[in-house]
Amino acid sequence: MDYKKLADLLYPDVDKTIDYYLNKYPKRNLPENAEVMRIAPSPTGYLHTGHAYSAFISRATTKKTNGVFYFRLEDTDQKRLIPNAGTIAYDMLCYYDMKPDEGYTGDNRPQIGNYGDYIQSKRLDIYKCFAKYLVSIGRAFPCFCEKSENKEDILFKRQEQIENSGTIEDKDVCRNLTYEQIEQNIKDKKPFALKLLSCGDINKTFKFHDLIKGNREIRENTKDIVLVKSNGIPPYSLAHVVDDTLMGTTIVVRGEEWFPSLSAHLEIFNAFGFKPPKYAHTPVICKLDENGNKRKLSKRKDPEADVRYFIEQGYPVDSVMEYLLNLLNSDFELWRKNNPSLSYKDFDFKIEKIGSNNPMFDFNKLNDVSKNYISKLNKDQVYEKLTTWANVYDKNFYNIITKDGNYTKSVLNIDRENPKPRKDIAKWSEVKTKFDYMFDLFNPKSKKDYNLEDVDIEKFKEVCLSYIKVYNENDDKQIWFNKIKEMAQNLGYATDNKLYKQNPQNFKGNVSDVCMYIRIALTGKKDSPDLYSICQILKKQDVIDRLKKVEIV
RNA sequence: GGCCUUAUGGUCAAGAGGUUAAGACGCCGCCCUCUCAAGGCGGAAUCACGAGUUCGAUUCUCGUUAAGGCUACCA
Numbered sequence: 001m002d003y004k005k006l007a008d009l010l011y012p013d014v015d016k017t018i019d020y021y022l023n024k025y026p027k028r029n030l031p032e033n034a035e036v037m038r039i040a041p042s043p044t045g046y047l048h049t050g051h052a053y054s055a056f057i058s059r060a061t062t063k064k065t066n067g068v069f070y071f072r073l074e075d076t077d078q079k080r081l082i083p084n085a086g087t088i089a090y091d092m093l094c095y096y097d098m099k100p101d102e103g104y105t106g107d108n109r110p111q112i113g114n115y116g117d118y119i120q121s122k123r124l125d126i127y128k129c130f131a132k133y134l135v136s137i138g139r140a141f142p143c144f145c146e147k148s149e150n151k152e153d154i155l156f157k158r159q160e161q162i163e164n165s166g167t168i169e170d171k172d173v174c175r176n177l178t179y180e181q182i183e184q185n186i187k188d189k190k191p192f193a194l195k196l197l198s199c200g201d202i203n204k205t206f207k208f209h210d211l212i213k214g215n216r217e218i219r220e221n222t223k224d225i226v227l228v229k230s231n232g233i234p235p236y237s238l239a240h241v242v243d244d245t246l247m248g249t250t251i252v253v254r255g256e257e258w259f260p261s262l263s264a265h266l267e268i269f270n271a272f273g274f275k276p277p278k279y280a281h282t283p284v285i286c287k288l289d290e291n292g293n294k295r296k297l298s299k300r301k302d303p304e305a306d307v308r309y310f311i312e313q314g315y316p317v318d319s320v321m322e323y324l325l326n327l328l329n330s331d332f333e334l335w336r337k338n339n340p341s342l343s344y345k346d347f348d349f350k351i352e353k354i355g356s357n358n359p360m361f362d363f364n365k366l367n368d369v370s371k372n373y374i375s376k377l378n379k380d381q382v383y384e385k386l387t388t389w390a391n392v393y394d395k396n397f398y399n400i401i402t403k404d405g406n407y408t409k410s411v412l413n414i415d416r417e418n419p420k421p422r423k424d425i426a427k428w429s430e431v432k433t434k435f436d437y438m439f440d441l442f443n444p445k446s447k448k449d450y451n452l453e454d455v456d457i458e459k460f461k462e463v464c465l466s467y468i469k470v471y472n473e474n475d476d477k478q479i480w481f482n483k484i485k486e487m488a489q490n491l492g493y494a495t496d497n498k499l500y501k502q503n504p505q506n507f508k509g510n511v512s513d514v515c516m517y518i519r520i521a522l523t524g525k526k527d528s529p530d531l532y533s534i535c536q537i538l539k540k541q542d543v544i545d546r547l548k549k550v551e552i553v
Numbered sequence: 554g555g556c557c558u559u560a561u562g563g564u565c566a567a568g569a570g571g572u573u574a575a576g577a578c579g580c581c582g583c584c585c586u587c588u589c590a591a592g593g594c595g596g597a598a599u600c601a602c603g604a605g606u607u608c609g610a611u612u613c614u615c616g617u618u619a620a621g622g623c624u625a626c627c628a
Binding site for chain 1: 556557558559560563564565566567576577578579586587588589590591592620621622623624625626627628
C-alpha cells in the first residue's frame with residue numbers, strides 16, 4: 001500500500017507537516033531540572049477533589065523546580081460538555097491557591113503563554129496534521145465501521161463476544177482494507193474513524209518507571225485504538241500525545257485509572273518517534289459506600305467530590321490543602337508538628353513519597369486539621385475569613401456579625417490568641433450555631449428554647465434569680481467566681497468537688513450545677529466557652545435580662 | 554471472562570529478613586476543671602488467607618481471597 005497516497009486521500013486539505021508544529025513550539029528556556037506539568041480537566045463537570053489532589057502535585061513540583069504549571073482544557077467530548085465548567089475549574093484552582101502559570105484562564109478570557117491554543121477543540125488542525133503523518137508512515141488506518149451509540153450497546157456487544165469466543169479481538173477488521181476499498185468508501189462519503197495500526201506483541205513486555213508506582217513491567221499494546229473519532233475530533237489518546245509533546249510537558253500526573261492504557265499511549269509516542277514524558281499515576285480518593293465497599297469519590301453521589309462543597313461549608317483553603325497534603329505525603333504530619341507556624345507551602349513535597357493505595361476521604365481528619373489551623377489564627381484573621389465566607393453563603397448572618405465588628409471579634413477571641421487555644425471551629429458554617437446566643441439569635445420564648453433536659457426547674461430558677469442580686473460586671477474573674485461560690489453555699493450547694501463527691505446527699509448540688517444554671521440562662525446551652533468571658537462580652541443589662549427571663553419556664 | 558493495581562488497627566499510615574510493629578484522626582478511661590473545647594496521662598484496636606525460601610517472614614516468592622480500575626469513536 002502506498003501510505004503517502006492514502007494519507008492524501010484521507011486528509012487532502014492538510015498542507016502542513018508535523019515539523020511545522022514541532023518547530024513552531026520550540027523547547028522551553030528553563031533551568032535544567034525544571035518540570036513542566038499541567039492540569040487538564042475536561043469540562044464535563046465541576047472541578048473534582050481528585051483534580052485538586054493531582055493539581056497540588058503539579059503545582060508544588062513545578063514551583064520547587066522553577067518550572068511551569070499550565071492549564072489545558074480537554075473539551076474533546078462534545079456530548080458531555082457542561083457550559084462554564086472550564087471557567088469554574090480555573091477559578092477553583094485559583095481559589096485554592098494553585099493558580100497556573102500558563103494556559104487557559106476561563107471561557108472568553110485571554111490565554112497566557114506561547115504554547116497554545118490551550119483549548120483542545122481549537123487544535124483540530126494540528127491533530128489532523130499529526131494524524132495524517134501516522135497514516136503516511138503506515139501506522140494508522142481508517143475504520144468505516146458503524147460506531148456503537150451508547151455505553152450499554154458496547155457493553156452488551158462485548159459480553160456477547162466474550163461468550164462466543166472467549167476473547168476480544170484487538171486487531172481491527174478494517175486494518176485489512178485495500179486502497180481501492182478505502183477509496184470507494186471515501187467516494188461514498190462514508191465517515192471514518194482513524195485507528196492506530198498496533199505493532200505490539202501481547203507476549204512481550206517492556207520495563208517502565210513510574211514516579212509513584214516505581215519500576216514496572218508492562219505488556220505491549222495490541223489494541224488498534226481510535227486516534228481520531230469520526231467527527232474529526234481526537235479522543236484523549238492522540239490529543240495527549242500531541243499536546244504534551246508540543247507543550248513540552250515533562251511529567252504527566254494522572255489518576256491510576258489511566259495505567260492500563262499507558263502502553264497504548266507509549267506506542268503512539270513511539271510511532272511518532274517522540275520521547276514520552278515521565279508519568280506519575282496517582283491513587284484515587286475513595287470513600288466507603290452504603291455496602292461497606294470502597295469506591296471512587298463520585299461526582300453524582302458525593303458532595304465532597306466537588307471542591308466547591310468545602311467552600312460552601314466554610315472550610316478554609318489551607319485546611320483543605322493541608323488535608324490533601326496529609327494524604328499525599330505521610331511525613332507532612334510530622335513536619336507540621338515540628339513547624340506549627342509555617343505555611344503548608346513551605347513543606348518540601350516529594351512525588352516519590354506518595355503512597356500507592358487509594359485513600360478514603362476522612363471527614364474526621366479534615367475537621368481535625370481544620371480545627372488546628374483555625375485555632376492558630378488571630379481574631380482579626382478569623383473575623384476576616386468568617387465574614388468573607390458569610391458574605392456569600394449566609395448573608396443574614398453576615399449582616400449580624402458585621403454590625404459591630406469589634407464585638408464579633410471579642411466573641412471570636414474567647415480562649416484564642418494563647419498557647420492552648422480552643423479548637424472548636426472546623427468550618428465557618430459552624431460559628432452561627434455554636435455562638436448563636438452572642439448574636440441576637442437566642443431569644444427564648446418558652447421552656448423549650450432552653451436545653452433543660454434533666455434539669456431541676458425550681459433549682460434553675462432559684463439560682464438564676466438569686467444571681468441577679470450579686471452579679472457585678474466590674475468584678476474580676478476571681479471575685480466573680482468567689483461570688484458564685486458564696487451564693488452557691490448560701491443556697492445549699494457544695495463548693496468543694498471532693499466534699500460533694502463524698503456526700504452528695506448533703507447538698508442541693510455542686511457549684512458546677514450552679515454554673516450550669518447560669519450558663520443555660522445566658523446561652524440556652526449546657527456547653528459553652530468560658531462563662532466569665534461571655535458575661536464580660538454581653539452588656540450588664542443583657543446578662544440581667546437573660547437571668548430575669550428564666551421566669552418564663 | 555481477560556488484563557492492570559492494591560492489601561499493616563474503624564480511617565490515614567511509618568516500618569524493616571530478627572522491632573515491646575512508630576505516629577495522627579476517631580473511640581474509651583483518668584487528671585485538670587464552672588460545662589464544652591483545649592491540655593496532660595493512660596487504654597482498646599492492625600501486619601487478609603495458605604504454601605514455599607530461611608535458623609527466623611508481617612517484610613522475599615508463588616498461589617488464594619477481597620477490593621478498586623481498565624477492557625468506549627468518555628476523560
